[in-house]
Amino acid sequence: MIRINFHRSTPFFNLNLLNLIVEYVYFLSPARLYSNKIIIYYKLDSFIKNILYMGGDSKLKVSMSSLDYVLTELKKDGISNRNAVLDIGFHNLDELKKLALLVEADGKVIGIDINFERVQKVKRELTNKYAEKISVKKGSIVDIPFSDNYFDLVFCKAMLHEVQELDKAFKEMFRVLKPGGSIAIIDFIRFSRLEFKLYGLIVKLLGKPLIDVHPGFKFNELQKLLPKPQLVDELEWKKCPFQGHLGFSDKELFLLKIKMK
Numbered sequence: 001m002i003r004i005n006f007h008r009s010t011p012f013f014n015l016n017l018l019n020l021i022v023e024y025v026y027f028l029s030p031a032r033l034y035s036n037k038i039i040i041y042y043k044l045d046s047f048i049k050n051i052l053y054m055g056g057d058s059k060l061k062v063s064m065s066s067l068d069y070v071l072t073e074l075k076k077d078g079i080s081n082r083n084a085v086l087d088i089g090f091h092n093l094d095e096l097k098k099l100a101l102l103v104e105a106d107g108k109v110i111g112i113d114i115n116f117e118r119v120q121k122v123k124r125e126l127t128n129k130y131a132e133k134i135s136v137k138k139g140s141i142v143d144i145p146f147s148d149n150y151f152d153l154v155f156c157k158a159m160l161h162e163v164q165e166l167d168k169a170f171k172e173m174f175r176v177l178k179p180g181g182s183i184a185i186i187d188f189i190r191f192s193r194l195e196f197k198l199y200g201l202i203v204k205l206l207g208k209p210l211i212d213v214h215p216g217f218k219f220n221e222l223q224k225l226l227p228k229p230q231l232v233d234e235l236e237w238k239k240c241p242f243q244g245h246l247g248f249s250d251k252e253l254f255l256l257k258i259k260m261k
């Protein structure tokens with residue numbers, strides 16, 4: 001039987017939506033032109049910051065603190081000293097370096113990312129010291145370029161909301177995991193679909209590509225995606241004690257740990 005540790009339920013209503021509407025209706029309205037200059041400056045400032053935060057590296061502003069938290073959590077549960085760790089959607093070398101501290105002396109951290117430029121960048125940055133432990137290659141979570149039962153830990157942070165084919169992604173993560181191994185997923189807790197639609201609309205109006213496809217997740221929907229629930233020993237869903245940035249505002253993050261028999 002699967003043991004489920006459920007730490008917190010998903011909020012039903014998100015006040016961010018109201019803030020967002022007020023912010024943008026105000027910014028687009030002629031009324032602001034007649035308001036106090038300080039208010040205009042404040043609104044403009046936050047508007048520009050929001051645009052700058054949209055997509056790309058800016059989202060990583062919070063990722064190092066969330067990464068440290070997650071690694072501490074994994075260590076607490078004994079998910080450390082693993083020989084082979086897969087980081088899906090690593091995006092930068094720092095994340096891989098921190099994961100490398102988890103593995104045993106002869107262990108390996110392998111990163112895959114769908115973005116070839118990220119892979120090339122990290123390859124260039126890898127110095128001898130890390131090159132022994134870390135390697136990267138281009139690959140997608142829906143078609144992981146490794147054989148079955150290869151990894152002790154599959155790590156996937158702040159990227160699942162960018163994946164359309166979630167069922168394939170879960171099948172693949174399970175396929176490459178060794179018996180007794182673990183999967184750790186960190187992503188956004190489900191927030192308002194309306195807010196997400198508005199965000200998508202503004203991204204399109206700004207002529208930027210929209211890489212995010214899900215407004216975060218609920219525990220239940222991810223639980224349904226487990227391809228072999230009979231092989232799952234323990235499931236743990238935890239709200240993280242800080243937020244990550246997506247779209248126009250900060251959003252709550254969860255950590256989902258799946259431990260196999």
Ligand SMILES: C[S@@+](CC[C@H](N)C(=O)[O-])C[C@H]1O[C@@H](n2cnc3c(N)ncnc32)[C@H](O)[C@@H]1O
Nearest residue numbers: 063089090091113114115140141157158159162
């Ligand atoms: C928002 S970044 C997260 C980076 C990092 N894990 C972090 O937490 O800071 C998402 C990364 O996932 C990658 N990505 C998106 N879809 C992917 C897929 N299907 N397979 C592998 N990587 C993917 C992107 O190229 C990007 O580098």
